[in-house]
Amino acid sequence: MSSHTESQRYLSTRGGSYDFSFEEAVLKGLASDGGLFIPEEVPSLPSNWESEWKNLSFEELAFNIFSLYISPSEIPPADLKDIIHRSYSTFRSKDVTPTVTLDEKRNIHLLELFHGPTYAFKDVALQFLGNLFEYFLVRRNEGKEGEEREHLTVVGATSGDTGSAAIYGLRGKKDISVFIMHPHGKISPIQEAQMTTVMDANVHNLAVDGTFDDCQDFVKALFADPEINSTHRLAAVNSINWARILAQITYYFHSYFHLARQPSFTSHSAVRFVVPTGNFGDILAGYFAKRMGLPIQKLVIATNENDILHRFWQSGRYEKKPVHGNEAAGGEPLDGVQAHESGVKETLSPAMDILVSSNFERLLWFLAYDVYSTNSDAVAQRRAQAGDHVKGWLDALKSDGGFRVDDMIIEAARKDFSSYRVSDSETLDTIKKVFTSITPGYVLDPHSAIGVAAALRDTQQDADAEAQHVALSTAHPAKFANAVHDALNGEKGYSWDKVEPEEFKGLEDKEKRMTIVKKSGGWQGVRTIVVKEVEAER
């Protein structure tokens, strides 16, 4: 590791592409070999980081952290500060991502990430990414007219939140078209309304009659297609885009410093972040924070009943379907949930209804790099070996539906992470318990409730008694009315009117625009739509 950042370069997790600048990594999104971009070196923190950074604002922290990954010759400091300021002045909280105490007795805190324009944690990264795309394009298009101008065709997949955050981050931006695929009918009504009521000409919603994973597969197939890549510059807004992960690192530091400023906090206080996890993007930012040197004792993964990650941490097997039901993978029996014979299960936390977590590939690279290489290997050789291992695992996932890692890898993974799986009934119980007794009147959304449920279990099972748990609160409860009503209807003091923000009132009745896409038409069907719409727009 190094704190030298002048030459920070990016490489692919599958070993086939390397030596990319930050701008190239962000604009390309996905490497040509199908891998994800990671920085060549994870920068370590300056020696005085704790005293120097302790009282900084969110924006100042973001600037210090991003500067360790983006060379000033790529984005001059004044420009970076301006991009950061424009990205976070849209938030409703002056702290951007405040940390509040939920349960004083058990030291459980909530990192509220839903104060951005679309009321979900995705805004933290997608407000920044939207402004970053715009910055690069303005610079590239200076003095150019018409066909000469570079145009970005953004393609994304969403289970509800990434889509609206990306649309709000990119609507109306010059030289950018946005295509967002969502599983038709499988996102909450307000999420659908947030996306489909945006009428800017550069925004296109595609409702696919499949699952989120089908949408994500279409995105990856488009990135791998030489035909569309020769005519269009595709760009990614999903967390396959490195800038998404980078932007999320800030709130781990921000939250840590909030705790560190409390009188009872000492240098021995253990901090555990508990993260409701689907595509592994949010928690991966915590892993980068930890690798940089932020003293995080453990990163706790909280899944819903789509539990591929939980099963991996239990058994060392990463597979789409457990062989003989869940117990075979080392997990406890699920209440009412069968092995995933038909793929993804619909739960009360739909944004996490994901079969395969795309960012897990980035963690696998670091595990392989740390475990299999020896110090005597040259760095370039160690990186290449890690890429070969990742490629082998990902090939097996594609051909056999899964793979097993050896004991050294799973042990290394368990050093930094632990995991819990939370059922729908526990999700509802947690929303109710928090509202009625833990923090009377506080309404959690179902995804955040999964984090809190895991934190509660962790305080009983795994953590030392003094540990501070920070559960990430990833969405506003008003985005998931059904689960919240199911949990709280009839409870004293509960009223939907108090939960629902003004912006949401009447949104579902507004004019909507979306194109229904048949999954049977495959990604080629999506390609036809994208090509036609971009043509019409330009």
Ligand SMILES: Cc1ncc(COP(=O)(O)O)c(C=O)c1O
């Ligand atoms: C509300 C909410 N919580 C949690 C998650 C899971 O985050 P990640 O996919 O980064 O693991 C998502 C979607 O990504 C989400 O929208």
Ligand SMILES: N[C@@H](CCOP(=O)(O)O)C(=O)O
């Ligand atoms: N839960 C996400 C799914 C997409 O994940 P991403 O973080 O990779 O964009 C959503 O809400 O769309």
